[in-house]
Every structure is written in structure tokens, then in C-alpha cells.
Amino acid sequence: MTTISREDRPTLSTATGSAHARIWGVGGYRPERVVTNEEICENIDSSDEWIRERSGIVSRRWAAPDETVVDMATHAANDAIRAAGITGSQVTTVIMATVTHPYQTPAAAPLLAVAIGAENAVAFDISAACAGYCHGIALANDLVRCGSAKYVLVVGVERLSDFTDLTDRGTAFLFGDGAGAAIVGPSDYAGIGPTVWGSDGAKWDTIRQDRSWLEVRDGEDKSWPHFGMEGQTVFRWAVWGMAPVAQAALDQAGIKAEDLDAFIPHQANMRIIDSLIKKLKLPDDIPVARDIAETGNTSSASVPLATQRMLDSGEAPHGGLALEIAFGAGLVYAAQVIVLP
Secondary structure, three states: OOOOOHHHOOOOOOOOOOOOEEEEEEEEEEEEEEHHHHHHHHOOOHHHHHHHHHHOOOOEOOOOOOOHHHHHHHHHHHHHHHHHHOOHOOOOOOEEEOOOOOOOOOOOOHHHHHHOOOOOOOOEOOHHHHHHHHHHHHHHHHHHHOOOOOOOOEEEEEEHHHHOOOOOOOOOEEOOEEEEEEEEEEEEOEEEOOOEEEEEEHHHHHHEOOOHHHHHHHOOOOOOOOEEEEEHHHHHHHHHHHHHHHHHHHHOOOOOHHHHHEEEOOOOOHHHHHHHHOOOOOOOOOOOOHHHHHHHHOOOHHHHHHHHHHHHHHOOOOOOOOEEEEOOOOOEEEEEEEEEE
16 A cells, blocks of 8 residues: 655645634524414313413414425524625525424525525535524534635524424423524624533433334324423433533633623523523523523524524623523533624
8 A cells, every 4th residue: 555645745725714703693583373372272181371380381383384494494594694784695604403394305405595595505404403503503603713614694493383293292382483593704703602512312212203204104104203202301301411511611611600691591491491590500680581482492493583582672782692502302402602793
């Protein structure tokens, strides 16, 4: 075998990116149809009071029958592009976090790129369930800083109503549809802190699709699969396992909880949010996202939708520091401190 020494081969050129990256703008889209707890209780033995106490959810949004994840993502993406002050043609990379695009292939991201006018952009989907958006922000930050991209569109979008068993008392009330988006681009200051992320595949079956596509194909029951969850196991994991992750994100960003201007956790359950606040010893005056009350759990869309609501309502300040953390099926998680656009 011949070996070429380093001295004898040409030197490769490498891309040079921005020293830092930040979120330039965020956007969101909530479908028009509002689904109340009373409507959910038409199919399960429950009540509005029980659902509110159990999850904090009052209502959620469901997509129209002909409204796709790409449709919803396009609305959110265009919002984020406008907020960032750029055009769709300036987007060089599209990262779409979703687990509900109905095609195994092709991915949804190339369709979204065309819809926003980002022709020839790098475009790909990622599957990290509820943590998908935070994964996308981490990837976008690294792409901009290493010179592989200039403006990155990160979208979290889900049509979870397609995968919800409306007769399952444990999950029927949880899920909603929607899309949230952010533009990540170059910055002259650090706008995205180090991401603390990981997985616990040993617990893969605590949140999952109830049947694989092979079982759907080969089984006698050809009905559409649904997402199932071991609620108590997931609750304990989220409360006890995610507080140290959130604290690590603060530590690696070099800040303390009292330095935050907002806390934006995954909108999975109001009781989980309250428990994280206590474990992080978050001061009472720091605003906390509670978008779940009117939006439900929208998985990968959860964090960006909550971010948009906090900024639009004035609950969180533009230019402030926010800790965002998301976690879900896999089990996977990601957390980072960001400067709000």
C-alpha cells in the first residue's frame, strides 16, 4: 500500500465563517381551528378540570384537513424571514425538525426551500422529536461559525393530530399542531451559547409510535399508527433528568439563573415546567413560557412558538438572555442559552 506524506500532497483550502452566530428573527404559525378540552372529552372519560390539573392545557390548535407540515412551516418561515430583515433568497440552509411529515422520503425541507424562494439551498430534515428545534439551533450555530452557511432557517413543525389516538385517555388531550421558525446568521457577539445535548436510548420505548411501518404493512390492522407514552416514567425523567441539563447549559454559557430574562422550556406539561423552575431555583421575577395552555404540546414547534409569543406579547425583552430546553422521544434532549432577537 502506497502512503502519501502530508508534505507531498497539496494543502486543502477550508471555509472560514463568522466568529459568532445569533438568532436574527423568529416566527410562528398556529392553525385556525381551536380544539377545546370539552371537545376532547367527547371521546374520553375525562373533564376540562382534570385535563387542566393534569397538564395545564385549556385548548390546542389542529391543522385543517388539507393543511400540510410544509404549509404550516412556510407561514412560520416567512414570519421569521421578515423579522430577521432578510429575503428568502438569502437563506443558504434549511433545517426542518419534524416527525410528522407523511413521507419517509423525500424530506420536507427541500419543498420548504422552494416555497420561501431559497432555491438551491442546502435543505434537510432532522428527527429529534420535541428536541428537534434546539438540535437545529445547535447545528445552525456551528454551520455559520465554520463557514458552511450564512443564513440558516431552522423550523420546528408538527401535525400531531394525525398521530393522536383520540380514545386514549392518557394522551388524547396533549397534542397540538403548529410551526415555529428562526433565522440564524453571523454575529459580532456570541448570541448562542454552547448546547448541552444527548440521548438515553435505553428508554426509547417510553414515547414512541405504537407500531412500526413494517407492522402497519404486514399486520391485519391497517389503521394509522399513533404516538403512545408511559406518562409517569417520562414525567420523572423530565423532572429529575432535565434540570441538570438546564443547569449545565447555564454553566457552559457562563451565566447564572438570575441573569436570565426568560426561561423557555419545552411545552410538554405545566407541572414539569413548575418542577424545573423549582429545581433551577429560578427567581420569581423571571418570565417563564406557558404557551402550552392555549397551544398544547406541539413537539418540535413548542420552543419557537413559545419564544414568538413571549416576544410579541412583551413578556420577554428583545436582546435579553433566554434559556431554552427541549426533550422527548428517543429519549433525546438539548438546551442552550440564547440572546433573544
